[in-house]
Amino acid sequence: MITVTTEDFEEQVARSERPVLVEFWADWCPPCKMLAPVLDEIDAEYGERLTVAKINGDEEPELVARFGVMGFPTMTLLKRGEEAHRIVGARPKRRLLSDLEGHF
Template sequence: MITLTADDFDEQVLRSGTPVLVDFWTEWCPPCKMIAPILEEISREYGDRLTVAKLNAEEHPEIAQRYGVLGFPTLNLFQNGEVVQQIVGARPKRQLLGALSGHVDLT
């Protein structure tokens, strides 16, 4: 899992050749802490097909605002520089994988 900043967001996410799941999170958000280990697992298991990244929305509010992020955690799936799916709130791993499987081959 990679940590993003405003300086490398465009390069790491918008210009990526693979789908990128971006976790918009904050330090004060308990559900963000709950979902972090799940995202680490997904990154380890599917890293060859999906890049998982996190962006602290308080440190980089301009990026969160650009994508209309209002609640935390918000997970945006980017493909070819575009958001193709948005998931708001913590979810169990199986639900996350199910939601992503419409866009990423996770078999």
Template sequence: MITVTSATFDEQVLNAPGPVLVDFWADWCPPCKMIAPILEQLDAELGDRLTIASLNGDENPDIASRYGVLGFPTLTLYKGGEVVHQMVGAKPKRHLLAALTPHL
């Protein structure tokens, strides 16, 4: 799992060679804390096919605003620099896998 900021977002997410799932989160967000271990598991299981990135939306509001992120957590999947899927709220692992697998 990587951490991205406004300074590194374009390079590490939009210009990435493969799909990147960005977790837009905030320190004050309980569902963000709930989903974090699930994202760690997915990173361990899918790391060869998917990069998982973490972006603090409060510290990088320009990126959150650019992609219309209005609530946390928001999980946005980028492929070839484009948004191909977006989910809002904490979801069980099986739901995340079902949503991500067609894009991998």
């Protein structure tokens, strides 16, 4: 799993050859804390086909605005920098993988 900032977004996410699942999160967000171990598991299991990235929305307001994020957690699956799928709110691992099925 990688942490992304405004400064390295283009290099880490937009130019990635693999799909990137970006989670917009915040320290004060309880659902974000519940989602963290799920994303760790997905990263460990699918890391060869999918990059999992985290963006702290409080520290990166430019990226929050760019993607129109209205609440945390919001996950955006990006393929070559373009949004392919969006998920708002925490999900159990099985449901999250079902929502992402066919995208990576």
